[in-house]
Amino acid sequence: MSLTDLMSMAKPNLESREKILAKLTSKGLVNCFQCIKCTSGCTALKLLELKPHEIVKLVNLGFIDELASSDIIWTCVTCLKCFQRCPQKASPYHVIMALRNLAVEREAKVPEGYLKAVSRILEVGLAEPPAEVVTRKMEIFNRESLKLPNIASPKESFQTAFMKILEEH
């Protein structure tokens, strides 16, 4: 391989690059011309230093191994702004999702919140269970006080289908 990242002495991993490209329905990733619109508007940039344009460029060059094991790919809040506004339809969001799937496949460290969300979906069918809301007047609202029906626990068929989706990706 003729390309080397002199900061980390990393070499491109073209096999993983192919894998990620195969996961993406749109191949716009290779069209990215670094206009930086995605990063300028990224919701996760200010707090979490996610730079979608860098991720797209790194994947395009094949520097994937470090990315797949980093925490940064888990900071995307999936607001889909980059997907909607990208002038080259490169969709950094989908690239990040493909990286996350690759990370799970490699059994890299997955942030606890995500694992919790998965178990909650399996148990109650929701990523975030219903919580109480307190207004400015200190009134407390919950499903019961609003006379909303209780949420039924998911059926077994849902759980098996959900597990199947997880395994497939």
Added chain:
Amino acid sequence: MPKIGVYVCHCGLNIAGVVEIDKVVKYAKSLPDVALVRDYTYMCSAPGQRMIQEDIKTHNLDRIVIATCSPRMHEETFRKAVAEAGLNPYLLEIVNLREQVSWAHTDEPGKATEKAKDLVKMGVARAKLLEPLERSRVQVEKSVLVVGGGIAGIQASLDLADAGFPVYLVEKAPSIGGRMAQLDKTFPTLDCSACILTPKMVDVAKNSNIRLLANSEVKCVKGFVGNYEVTIVKMPRYVDEEKCVGCELCTKVCPVKVPDKFNEGLSQTRAIAIYSPYAVPKVATINPKYCLRLKYDKDVCGKCLEACEAKAINFQQQPDTVQLKVGGIILAIGSGIFDASKIGELGYRRHKDVISNIEFERIVNASGPTGGKILCPSNGESPKTIVFVQCVGSRDKRFHEYCCRVGCMATLKQAVLAREHLGKDVNIYICFNDMRAFGKGYDEFYRRARDLDINFVAGLPSDIREDASGSIHFDVYDKGTNKLLELRPDLVVLANGLIPNDDLGKIGELFHVSRSADGFLLEAHPKLRPLESAVAGIFLAGTCQGPKDIPDTVAQASGAAAKVIDLLSHGEIELEPLKAIVDEDLCSGCRICESICPFLAVEMKTKNVNGKEKFRAEVIEAMCQGCGLCASACPTNAIKMKHYTDEQVLAQVQAACVEKTTKKGGS
């Protein structure tokens, strides 16, 4: 029996690098009726052509097959060479071994050679059935129609008129001048746009060879190269062009306020007004959508009628139809400008201080809505910070994929103008993606902008927002510093790109000129015939063919004018003999051909058949472009395409199929 000569061209290594020439030559020799096979490095070179000519003479060849590049490239070259040797030029068949074989199948040389053999075999099969054809000559009308009175139309008209050709210049707007008249300065020299354009506009009005038809539209085009019949409708101005002296007394008394189109709606004019300060013809026009008397069709208002000393106002004016006969046509109808409100996140039309580049041109211009002072539209104050945002609607797969070619330079010019107008205390930023300064003197101009302390941010904003106090702000990540920057400008100027004119679809249909994938009018060849459309006698100039700056537009306009002069100067032209002909005995008069002919070349005639009056189709040879639609649609096979007869095409098909069956069945 025909004696066929087959010539295989190497095209350097273009063909020979993939196709095994020896095998093709050997195979061609085995084909029936082939008297001679030769190969050569460059068939199109002088020695290559001479080789064919000598063989025709010494070996009495009567059909020639040349396996070489696309016929679009060199068919004409070889036809001339064959004709010089005394053979009818239509007894030549070109087999395309470059675009269709070697360039298309670089990875599979073995299969490419097989395909080359098949194509040569098909070519030989067709060549046997070729018939000699003669070109006819027709007289041409020595006058020209120029559609569109922008700088392209003006330049082409002046060139043609100076060369002695009568020109009809048709402009849809009440005045010529087009987009260039709206611009303040031009890059990279900062020439005043009006100062270099208006003398040309006046020249058009003064030139006795030019008949200017402003406020007019082309309604119908018939005929063929050299003999076009054009119908033009002159829309009513409700003002007599001959009588109006351009004093504007009418505008002063008119009570109806109308958004000023010339100023991009940033100021108001009246329902009766002169189009722009430099209008040619300098004649007032009434806008019938706003004028009280025309709108309500009642005897109301009439203030202009009283004020006009020249008695030029005429509310009874009707559309006027003008019939013209012209030999050539130049289309110069210009382009539109992208509407940035389609990109919601940029806030155009939502915030008053987010404006387009063409609006900025009007604001900075002395004859514009603010008298040349750069002021924020929201509060009328002078901006302290201006940000220009590049590539709006261009290089964007969601809207237009192409580069608008003028955005970067127009923005640099506007930034320099802003610096000149507002002085050194104002902050000017340009948010860009790539800075494309490609023309003569353009990169020097880019440096000049940097000298003037204009800041460049390498990154485009994602969205432009407004906070509670109403001030605009946005984030932009800068590639240069690797920092997320926040900008709080008073004025944002969007570099909207050039887009296909709204009228292009209509114009394309009217003139049978096709459009390329980007929506602009399609030239006959992107490199070798950039000034012509695919329709003979119709030429293209300016931004209707693709986005262009002023120097390129003027160059193309002068080029198109020269092409028309070349076409019409001999007084007559040769017509290709590739036409459809109707067999009257087979024609059933069903009129399908008449209904599908895109060139209106089929006419139905009543003919006496066995004592009965019957409808029969007839092809007007001069109008037929040889597209073959009628021949394939005819249910009774009554229409034959010369040079592409059913027999010739079927012979090719048979040649292609036979070998395949013998290969399978023979083993």
